[in-house]
Amino acid sequence: MMDWKLIGLAVVVAGFALRLNALAVIFVAGVSTGLAAGFSWTEIMAMVGRFFVDNRNLTLPVILMVPVVGLLERHGLQQRVAALIRQAKVTSAGQVLWLYQCLRELTSMVGLSIGNHASMVRPLIVPMAEAAAKERGGGKLAPADSQTIRAQAGAAENTGNFFADDIFVAIGALLLIKGFFDTAKIEVSLRDIQLWSLPTALWVMAVGWWRFRRLDRQIRKDGPVSGTGPAGKEGA
Amino acid sequence: MTLLTLNVFFVIAGLILAAMAVQIARDATHPTRWGSVAFWGLLAAIMLGGKQAPPVVVGHAVAVMVLLAAVRQVGLPRAEEQPVEELERRAGALGNRLLRPILLVPLVAIIGGYALGGVQLGGVVLAEARTVSGISLGLGCVLALLLAVRTTRERPGVAITEGGRLIQAISWTLILPQMLAGLGGIFAQAGVGENIAQFVAWALPVQNPLVAVVAYCLGMALFTILLGNAFAAFPIMTLGVGVPFIMQAHGGNAAIMGALGMLSGYCGTLLTPMAANFNLVPVRLLELRDDWAVIKAQAPFAVAIWIFNVALMALCVYRF
Numbered sequence: 323m324m325d326w327k328l329i330g331l332a333v334v335v336a337g338f339a340l341r342l343n344a345l346a347v348i349f350v351a352g353v354s355t356g357l358a359a360g361f362s363w364t365e366i367m368a369m370v371g372r373f374f375v376d377n378r379n380l381t382l383p384v385i386l387m388v389p390v391v392g393l394l395e396r397h398g399l400q401q402r403v404a405a406l407i408r409q410a411k412v413t414s415a416g417q418v419l420w421l422y423q424c425l426r427e428l429t430s431m432v433g434l435s436i437g438n439h440a441s442m443v444r445p446l447i448v449p450m451a452e453a454a455a456k457e458r459g460g461g462k463l464a465p466a467d468s469q470t471i472r473a474q475a476g477a478a479e480n481t482g483n484f485f486a487d488d489i490f491v492a493i494g495a496l497l498l499i500k501g502f503f504d505t506a507k508i509e510v511s512l513r514d515i516q517l518w519s520l521p522t523a524l525w526v527m528a529v530g531w532w533r534f535r536r537l538d539r540q541i542r543k544d545g546p547v548s549g550t551g552p553a554g555k556e557g558a
Numbered sequence: 559m560t561l562l563t564l565n566v567f568f569v570i571a572g573l574i575l576a577a578m579a580v581q582i583a584r585d586a587t588h589p590t591r592w593g594s595v596a597f598w599g600l601l602a603a604i605m606l607g608g609k610q611a612p613p614v615v616v617g618h619a620v621a622v623m624v625l626l627a628a629v630r631q632v633g634l635p636r637a638e639e640q641p642v643e644e645l646e647r648r649a650g651a652l653g654n655r656l657l658r659p660i661l662l663v664p665l666v667a668i669i670g671g672y673a674l675g676g677v678q679l680g681g682v683v684l685a686e687a688r689t690v691s692g693i694s695l696g697l698g699c700v701l702a703l704l705l706a707v708r709t710t711r712e713r714p715g716v717a718i719t720e721g722g723r724l725i726q727a728i729s730w731t732l733i734l735p736q737m738l739a740g741l742g743g744i745f746a747q748a749g750v751g752e753n754i755a756q757f758v759a760w761a762l763p764v765q766n767p768l769v770a771v772v773a774y775c776l777g778m779a780l781f782t783i784l785l786g787n788a789f790a791a792f793p794i795m796t797l798g799v800g801v802p803f804i805m806q807a808h809g810g811n812a813a814i815m816g817a818l819g820m821l822s823g824y825c826g827t828l829l830t831p832m833a834a835n836f837n838l839v840p841v842r843l844l845e846l847r848d849d850w851a852v853i854k855a856q857a858p859f860a861v862a863i864w865i866f867n868v869a870l871m872a873l874c875v876y877r878f
Contacts, residue, residue, distance in 0.1 A: 324778070327748050327750050327753055328754075330600075330748075334790060335785065338784075338786060339832075343627055344731070344787070345628070345730050345731075345732075345734060346627065348738060352740060352741045352744040352745075354868055359747070361747075364614055367614045367621065368613040369619030369740070369747060371612075371613035371616030371617030371619075373743040374733075375608040376739075378568060378605060378608060378736070380736050381566065381733060382568065382605075383570075383695055383699065384695055385571040385725065386574070386700065388725045389706075389717035389721030390663070390703050390706050391660075392711055393712060393716060393717045394656055394875060395724075396710070396716070397649065397710045398645040398650075398656065398711075399657075401645050402649040402652075402654070415719055432662075432668075433663070434666075438871050439843050440838060443840065443844070445877065448844060461734045462567035469846060469847060472844040472845070472846055472851070473851035473852050473855040474855050476840040476844060477843075477856045477859060478809075479840070480828060480836050481828070481863075484824040484827060484828070490667075491663070491667045491668065491695060496817070498820075501739040502796065502816070503812055503869065505742055505743040508801070508805075509812075510812040511813065513691075513790065514813030517813075517816040518874075521727065521866075522866060524862065526863060528782065528839045529858075530794070533858060537795070552817070
């Protein structure tokens with residue numbers, strides 16, 4: 323039942339497990355699959371070349387966008403976004419995280435990334451959430467709560483990042499889906515893929531609302547009791 | 559005659575990349591100067607003339623790019639950090655005008671996507687209908703670049719330098735989606751999907767349409783946990799389970815299956831330490847004591863979202 327063609331699968335699994343360069347893993351998986359299926363080196367290289375050219379549109383939006391974003395970042399784009407978030411009226415850690423998650427989703431719907439763990443979560447979102455929780459706890463925040471807030475902030479970034487890609491302006495994942503179907507000669511419209519991605523994006527916001535409200539309750543429950551010391555690492 | 563085709567934007571992208579490659583070549587302090595020049599130069603050439611060149615030549619060019627990435631010769635320039643105070647000052651000076659070019663992109667892309675298709679002016683088609691969404695997005699980016707240059711009063715060369723810095727941070731992962739789509743193509747040509755499908759049909763009662771949906775979504779999540787990357791799981795699971803069972807056997811809708819399948823894969827990304835940059839790097843960055851803290855915080859999200867995806871697919875994929 324199994325045959326050598328599945329070697330590509332084994333290469334992918336082993337290569338990713340060994341944390342080898344992903345590009346090389348994918349390439350070797352493709353070449354070995356082609357060889358196992360009886361294609362010649364020239365035929366395989368022609369396939370690689372043809373598919374690479376056919377899917378250039380997957381990379382195009384990023385190349386066209388980076389000069390714009392780079393130029394604006396040089397003039398303080400991230401600082402401006404941060405200032406806008408700071409102006410928002412929020413009164414709890416959960417609200418900060420939910421606001422960020424929703425904002426992250428809404429911007430990635432139009433193909434934009436406003437930040438990541440290093441550029442937004444650590445310098446802005448975590449300090450804001452901890453400050454809000456501290457204020458609620460009468461100036462105190464238990465180290466355990468600080469840890470919970472930070473882990474949840476990581477979750478807010480990832481969930482906000484993953485599930486709302488491309489819904490109005492496709493620059494990444496949905497183009498890959500479209501490109502895959504095109505390469506496999508299956509007719510499908512990009513607009514349909516975008517439409518059917520929307521319900522999950524909204525659901526993720528709903529789940530976030532539930533999770534981050536729960537976080538606030540949890541902090542309030544054990545906050546004033548165990549909150550004897552100052553917050554873990556301040557300004558970390 | 560057609561005024562705007564996607565090829566216009568491939569040429570613009572190729573010129574941008576070529577200009578970046580030239581700047582890298584002139585930077586004697588770049589730690590991986592010539593490797594980076596070769597990588598971005600080859601990508602520029604493929605953007606400019608990939609359609610005209612014989613596929614086998616492009617294939618070998620891609621092989622060289624992969625090799626350069628594998629031996630770590632595609633890297634970042636020497637860091638030149640902007641002081642934060644200076645950035646704050648500039649942000650204060652320009653205020654919300656900084657956001658305008660960024661907002662212009664989706665505006666043009668969305669309006670153009672609906673309005674540009676099939677418009678004719680005296681026998682000249684304004685934009686190729688088949689690729690109108692890509693063209694509108696490209697147009698949005700170009701207009702945004704012009705606006706950004708005007709707003710910041712920088713030379714266009716600065717946009718290339720700053721864009722080059724960003725794209726070198728993205729590095730070779732930029733072309734990963736293209737490679738993965740290609741891997742899917744090779745798998746399809748070689749008949750790998752049929753092989754996996756045979757195995758799945760032997761192991762699971764996929765003649766039941768609901769079992770097919772659950773098998774596909776679970777497979778996406780599990781393979782993503784294993785590989786740490788939903789994009790890599792997608793071609794394998796879709797060719798092996800999605801296309802043969804959901805689409806061919808039971809007449810399911812490709813768009814619904816593809817979209818929700820990928821989103822089910824992301825649930826796996828939330829749960830795996832293999833996705834280190836999302837789940838482990840933040841543990842260090844946020845100074846968490848528990849290595850699994852972010853994954854644990856994400857687990858309820860992953861379960862709730864996965865169930866939603868499966869339910870939505872089960873309800874809709876055979877109906878539309």
